[in-house]
Amino acid sequence: MSLRRGPVPRSTAQDVHRSMDFVHDQLTNGRTSWVLQVIDQWTRESVLVEAGLSLSGQEVAKAPDRVSWVRKLPKAITVDYRTEFTSKALDQ
Numbered sequence: 001m002s003l004r005r006g007p008v009p010r011s012t013a014q015d016v017h018r019s020m021d022f023v024h025d026q027l028t029n030g031r032t033s034w035v036l037q038v039i040d041q042w043t044r045e046s047v048l049v050e051a052g053l054s055l056s057g058q059e060v061a062k063a064p065d066r067v068s069w070v071r072k073l074p075k076a077i078t079v080d081y082r083t084e085f086t087s088k089a090l091d092q
Helices: 057-061 063-067
Strands: 017-026 032-040 046-052 076-078
Touching: 017 063, 032 063, 046 063, 057 063
Parallel strands: 017 076
Antiparallel strands: 017 032, 032 046
């Protein structure tokens, strides 16, 4: 499981610090839909939005790479401690 790896750097400019979180809702057929959002903490801009009926740990772990095609990688990415972000793929 992921551990806190020290204090989160304060965002002082664009692309220094991002946050990742999930939004989810239940469809009329009972299935859950998920949306992964990656937000730049300085500009509050949503730099990635991915939706699906399921998003694996590997897909979530590759999200920063997909953003890096158009933006530089941040110094820190903050996620919460809920089970959505608990996986071996993210730890690696």
